[in-house]
Amino acid sequence: MAVAVCAEDACEVPKNDMDIVKPIRDRLADRVGHERFDLWFGPNVQLRYANATLYVQAPDTFTVERLRRQMRGEIVAATEDVLGSGVSVAFEVRESAASPTSTSDHTPADHTPASEPQTPPVDSQQTPNTSTVASMPRVAIGTGGPQLAAPSPASAAAQAGKRDLNNFVVGECNRLAWTAARQVPQRLGVVSPVFLHGPTGSGKTHLLEGITTATRRLPGRKRIVNLSAERFTSYFLEALKGSGLPSFRRKYRDVDLLLIDDVQFFVGKRATLVELQHTMDAMLRQGNQIVLTADRPPAELRGLGLEITARMTGGLVCNIDPADEATRLGILQQVAMQRGVDASDDVLQMIAGQLHGDARQLVGALNRLQAASEALEQPITLPMAESALTDIFQATRRVVRLADINEAVSELFQLEPDALQSNRKARTIAQPRMLAMWLARDLTRAAYSEIGEFFGDRTHSTVISAKNKVNRWIQDETAIQLATGTYSVKEVVRRVQVKLRRG
Structure with missing residues (x-):
């Protein structure tokens, strides 16, 4: 992506690559702070200068996109401090077996990882999910158009209704959160913590379960703990009352991957927050991976304290919005296929257009249609669907005052x-x-x-x-x-x- 425009003094810069790159790196470290510089521009990120362009290179599209979004302004400023305004800045994937991919402000890198090898479902040590519908896909929405990515081919887990990253319905607006989740198992501890935030039913728990499942499929035994903030608090208080603190700390700190859902539950719980802070510090020092979710961004979680908030924002924060119409349609199509609901695209499009809530609501509508079809011994037609779902449509039309x-x-x-x-x-x-x-x-x-x-x-x-x-x-x-x-x-x-x- 070209960021700067050419200027007359571009010919005056040194021609040796290292003579240029080192001062830029030094200036960049001065601008962002040396600790932050080490986090963002470690050995995996390289700078290369050629033809009046500074190339920022990383090993994968996810890191490239993350640098472009979060550090573009600082890189441009540091480059201009050293070379003036005559140098462009481009972000690209470092050449490997695959072709390099450049990203720009107007054309973000679009990376869809290949499907993971399918293995039989593994034993998950997770706490029970808050959802009552096991097979329901959760959808995360961010920014972008109403484009809907095709779901991965049905896996054994998908057929069984098990939630993993392959049966997560992906749209342009949730691609960043989904891509971040796909990268976590392959790069444990590289970007930590990962913080996903969005309203109820937007896909956070699905992504946590998908990360857990994908990590367990990797070679070697990984120590993983996936639980809700409420469970973490409950277990901590039980340990505090007895003599189980050392055991509690070993369980939650000596792990490769810790996933905590709904961290807004921690607000106002001082003792638990202190323990959480020490847990995060211990894991980050060891280079281990933390993934957190909440119903709002860290800055809006007033009551957690600045220390915790700073740690939560020190890795990668991904926004998740309610599903747009195209993604809602994708959810309905997937669930209808999984459950054998014989509903035409016209019916599904009508539901997607009428219901603006979360995935639970969409699945509830399909459940109603299936039950009505069996009770009335009628096929699911558009008039029948409109009649069966009238009260649901009316109840979900929220009037804004x-x-x-x-x-x-x-x-x-x-x-x-x-x-x-x-x-x-x-x-x-x-x-x-x-x-x-x-x-x-x-x-x-x-x-x-x-x-x-x-x-x-x-x-x-x-x-x-x-x-x-x-x-x-x-x-x-x-x-x-x-x-x-x-x-x-x-x-x-x-x-x-x-x-x-x-x-």
Whole structure:
């Protein structure tokens, strides 16, 4: 990916590759800090200079994409500090048996690993899953178009309804989280911790189970613990009451792979948080792998403490959103095939378009159709499906109110609940207020005058002005400051919409 443009002073840079690369690496270490530099730019990442271009090379597409997303700005800045603005920066997979792959801002690397060799299901030492439907695929959604990746060929595990990484329905929007999960077993401890966050039913537990299964299939015996945060807390408190702390610590620290689901459960549990921090420190020092999930990003898990949050964000954080329509259709098609539900694509498309919830809801709809078809002794047609699912469709249509938008925006910007309805004109209040007005017009049927009245007795022309201004922000890709960092307007809108879907 070309990041910089050519400049007149490019011909003045040294021609020797090492004379250029070493100062850039040194400058990069100064910019990001030496500990962070060692984490991101270890021996697997190489810099190469040729033809007025700095090539950042890594052994696989996952690492290339991670560097491009997280470190591009720092690399460009360090390069410009040393060479001026006349050098381009490109990211590519280092040549091996496979052809190298370059990535760019506009064309992210797309890497779909080959299916893992199929082996009989292994004994899993996991805690029971919170889902009541064992065969239900979980889908993770991130950014990208509504493209749906074809599922892997049905494996023995998939046929049995066992959740692994091969029967996870992949769309463009969940590809990063899925790719990260695929890389974990092959590169234990290289990127740790991996933190996956998204709403209930978005695929987090499926990915944890898939990572566990894939790791157990590897040669050699791996020590793996996969459990929920609630179970971790319960076991710790039991050990604390008795004399089992040494045994507890051996069990959860002396492992190759530790996976903990729903870490938001730890919020406010001080003793458990201290133990978790020491557990993470011990594992990271040993170079072992940690994978965590939560229903929100680490920065929004207030109550965990800065020390824990810093550790959670020190590896790779992957966002998971609710499934888009294309991915919901993929889930329905897969489950229908697994269960032998004879429903046409028209029926499945209708369900995918009507239900915007998680995978559990989709599976519940298929269960209803199958039961209705058997009870009525009728095939599943479009009219029959519409009739059988009417109450489910009606129950899932959530009406967004102005108060809901006010609450979601205030929470995201960490403002007092009445701040957006006040007369305060500070930028930290005015900007979120304009965004809330824009969302109100986009997500509700409220008139301009009603929106203005709700947000501090403002006129309808003020609301129109706010709407136009936010449209310009979106067009210009304006950045907005949140308490957790600076984000594009589109990303802020997406986060508010996720909060509104959660209710």
